[in-house]
Amino acid sequence: MEHPENDELYAGLTVNKGIEQPPSINPYLKKRARRKLYTAGEYVEGILKGDLSLLSQAVTLVESNLYEHRALAQEVIEKCLPHTCQSVRIGITGVPGAGKSTSIDAFGLHVLKNPDNKLAVLAIDPSSERSKGSILGDKTRMEKLSVHPDAFIRPSPSAGSLGGVARKTRETIVLCEAAGFNNIFVETVGVGQSETAVHSMVDFFLLIQLAGTGDELQGIKRGIMEMADGIVINKADGNNIERAKLAQAQFRNALHLFPLPPSGWSPKVLTYSGYYELGIAEVWDMIYEYLDFVRKNGYFEHKRQEQAKYWMYETIDEQLRNHFYNDSIIREMLDEKEHRILTNMQSSFTAAHDVLDYYFSHKGEK
Numbered sequence: 001m002e003h004p005e006n007d008e009l010y011a012g013l014t015v016n017k018g019i020e021q022p023p024s025i026n027p028y029l030k031k032r033a034r035r036k037l038y039t040a041g042e043y044v045e046g047i048l049k050g051d052l053s054l055l056s057q058a059v060t061l062v063e064s065n066l067y068e069h070r071a072l073a074q075e076v077i078e079k080c081l082p083h084t085c086q087s088v089r090i091g092i093t094g095v096p097g098a099g100k101s102t103s104i105d106a107f108g109l110h111v112l113k114n115p116d117n118k119l120a121v122l123a124i125d126p127s128s129e130r131s132k133g134s135i136l137g138d139k140t141r142m143e144k145l146s147v148h149p150d151a152f153i154r155p156s157p158s159a160g161s162l163g164g165v166a167r168k169t170r171e172t173i174v175l176c177e178a179a180g181f182n183n184i185f186v187e188t189v190g191v192g193q194s195e196t197a198v199h200s201m202v203d204f205f206l207l208i209q210l211a212g213t214g215d216e217l218q219g220i221k222r223g224i225m226e227m228a229d230g231i232v233i234n235k236a237d238g239n240n241i242e243r244a245k246l247a248q249a250q251f252r253n254a255l256h257l258f259p260l261p262p263s264g265w266s267p268k269v270l271t272y273s274g275y276y277e278l279g280i281a282e283v284w285d286m287i288y289e290y291l292d293f294v295r296k297n298g299y300f301e302h303k304r305q306e307q308a309k310y311w312m313y314e315t316i317d318e319q320l321r322n323h324f325y326n327d328s329i330i331r332e333m334l335d336e337k338e339h340r341i342l343t344n345m346q347s348s349f350t351a352a353h354d355v356l357d358y359y360f361s362h363k364g365e366k
Helices: 040-048 050-063 065-082 100-111 167-178 196-201 222-227 240-253 280-296 299-325 329-344 348-365
Strands: 088-094 119-125 151-155 183-187 203-210 230-234 268-271
Touching: 040 050, 040 065, 040 167, 040 183, 050 065, 050 151, 050 167, 065 167, 065 222, 088 100, 100 119, 100 183, 119 167, 151 167, 167 268, 167 280, 167 299, 196 203, 196 222, 203 222, 203 240, 203 280, 230 280, 240 268, 268 280, 280 299, 299 329, 329 348
Parallel strands: 088 183, 088 203, 119 151, 119 183, 203 230, 230 268
Antiparallel strands: none
16 A cells, blocks of 8 residues: 555544645756857957957867867967967966965066056966866965956966976967967966976076075976076065075076076076065066067077977877877777786787787778
């Protein structure tokens, strides 16, 4: 019996009918309209007019992994290219906690004192290796810059891509330049290979260091030091001023041990305070001095050309890798080879050669 309470044995039992259940969907919630997908021409027209909404949507297209978005993004980038290369690109790196975001806030406000300047900040936020998520909170630490009418701040997840910056950041620079931003800041994650990637897309590479955090020589790493066009010691204020000056002297001595960079410029070491905005003008005087130096000796244009070639080859590498791993037959072969490796039936090297031999011998048929 479905409802035993209705049996004669329970004649004295009264069962209430109950109340009507509310709908599972909020009846007051308006149906959200899908965002319109514009044509490439409409995106380009909006970007050239400085429409930040369309610029943001175009950057989202660049960051998307969907094939239809990828094709549209490439068309937009190609049409924006004739309107680029009129900016100064600054890469800013340093260990986590060095004060990169606070410094960018101060640096940006200094740049925007000139009414002819517009600034785009591409802040790369590290993604979780487990959840692949990012907080994207850099913008909250740029309190003054985030509300400035001539500033555009775009936090992006690294998503494990070369430490956070790769082809997509390079393409975003193109869109920002086409939108009229003549100053571009690229903030790195501060770990891994991100410094190498940023160095290959900027004109000046600024390394932010700290003093009073222990052994100063720990911060003197040959790879990152050789890439830096300028080194600045942050938090040179209060009781930390003497420690900052000591660190400055140590970094200057270390730079003397390195060969002169291809630009012919001898990197300088300065101290400043991003929080109290002390010494900011001196840092930018150094950057402008460097830019004048490399423009006069021809290295500025040479470096831009080398970077363009570098990203062509990087794009080829990425496309080949995607084509290889997205091949259905290759995926099946990889599963089979993994099993053979794990059961000690084949070595990792011969398994890799087998898969690659098949791929190269059949690539002409596709």
